Amino acid sequence: MQLRLTVEYEGTAYQGWQVQPDGPTVQEVLERALATALREPVRVRAAGRTDAGVHACGQVAAVRVRHVPPDLERLRRSLNALTPDDVAVRDIAVVDDAFDPRRHARSRVYEYRIWNAPAPSPFWRRHAWHVPLPLDVAAMEEAVRALAGEHDFAAFRGADAGPQRSTVRRVLETALRADGPLLVYRIEATGFLKYMVRNIVGTLAEVGRGERPPAAMREVLESRDRTQAGPTAPPHGLLLVAVRY
CATH class of the missing domain: 3.30.70.660 (Pseudouridine synthase I, catalytic domain, C-terminal subdomain)
Known part of the structure; x- marks a missing residue:
C-alpha cells in the first residue's frame, strides 16, 4: 500500500523538492523523517518537483510502505516533530498501489x-x-x-x-x-x-x-x-x- 501526504513547505532554505548533491531538499527531509517514524527505508514521489526557493502549501506526495500504521494522525504528529519548522505534513491518507501523484494529477x-x-x-x-x-x-x-x-x-x-x-x-x-x-x-x-x-x-x-x-x-x-x-x-x-x- 501507499500513503498519500499533503505537504507544506517554505522553500527558502532548500535546493528544491528533488534530492540534490549540493544542498538540502524537501524530499530528503521527508524521506529521513518517514524512515525514522516507520523504521524502514522509503522513497517519496511528488506531484511536482518545485525549484530552489519555491514554496508550497499543497504539494502531494506518495510513499510505498510495507505496513500501514494503525494511527495516521499519530504518524502525522511524529513526522512534524521530526521535520524542521519550514516543512509540515498537513494530511496523510491511505491509497492503493496504483496511485501516482504526478501522472494522475488532473x-x-x-x-x-x-x-x-x-x-x-x-x-x-x-x-x-x-x-x-x-x-x-x-x-x-x-x-x-x-x-x-x-x-x-x-x-x-x-x-x-x-x-x-x-x-x-x-x-x-x-x-x-x-x-x-x-x-x-x-x-x-x-x-x-x-x-x-x-x-x-x-x-x-x-x-x-x-x-x-x-x-x-x-x-x-x-x-x-x-x-x-x-x-x-x-x-x-x-x-x-x-x-x-
Missing part, C-alpha cells in the same frame, strides 16, 4: 506574488518579488487573459530545459488580483513546463511597467520562441497551491 494551481511598492516589505521579502516601479494592473489583467485555453507554451519554457515530447498545455484559470500593493497571479493548468510560471510573470511585469502592450503576451505565446519572452522572475514569489485529482 491539474496544478500556482500563485505568484509581487510586492509593488517603492519600499520593500520585510514581511513579504521571502514570499513576494519586490518590484518598486508602479505597475499597470489593468494592462496586466488584460495580458494574462491571452493564456487561457490550450496553447503551445514553448516561448515560456526554461532556456535550459531538455527535450520534451510536447510543450502544449491547457490553462484552466489565469487571473491577476490586487490587494493594495500585493499582486497575486493565479494560474491553473493541466501541466507546466520548467520555469513556465516565472517566465510568464517576468513578461507580465514588462507589460505592467509599460515596456510592452498587453497584446504582446499573445504575440510571445504564438512565437514559441523563448527569446521573445521576458526575464525569469525570481523563485521566492512562487507558491504551489494545490494539486487536483
Whole structure:
C-alpha cells in the first residue's frame, strides 16, 4: 500500500523538492523523517518537483510502505516533530498501489506574488518579488487573459530545459488580483513546463511597467520562441497551491 501526504513547505532554505548533491531538499527531509517514524527505508514521489526557493502549501506526495500504521494522525504528529519548522505534513491518507501523484494529477494551481511598492516589505521579502516601479494592473489583467485555453507554451519554457515530447498545455484559470500593493497571479493548468510560471510573470511585469502592450503576451505565446519572452522572475514569489485529482 501507499500513503498519500499533503505537504507544506517554505522553500527558502532548500535546493528544491528533488534530492540534490549540493544542498538540502524537501524530499530528503521527508524521506529521513518517514524512515525514522516507520523504521524502514522509503522513497517519496511528488506531484511536482518545485525549484530552489519555491514554496508550497499543497504539494502531494506518495510513499510505498510495507505496513500501514494503525494511527495516521499519530504518524502525522511524529513526522512534524521530526521535520524542521519550514516543512509540515498537513494530511496523510491511505491509497492503493496504483496511485501516482504526478501522472494522475488532473491539474496544478500556482500563485505568484509581487510586492509593488517603492519600499520593500520585510514581511513579504521571502514570499513576494519586490518590484518598486508602479505597475499597470489593468494592462496586466488584460495580458494574462491571452493564456487561457490550450496553447503551445514553448516561448515560456526554461532556456535550459531538455527535450520534451510536447510543450502544449491547457490553462484552466489565469487571473491577476490586487490587494493594495500585493499582486497575486493565479494560474491553473493541466501541466507546466520548467520555469513556465516565472517566465510568464517576468513578461507580465514588462507589460505592467509599460515596456510592452498587453497584446504582446499573445504575440510571445504564438512565437514559441523563448527569446521573445521576458526575464525569469525570481523563485521566492512562487507558491504551489494545490494539486487536483
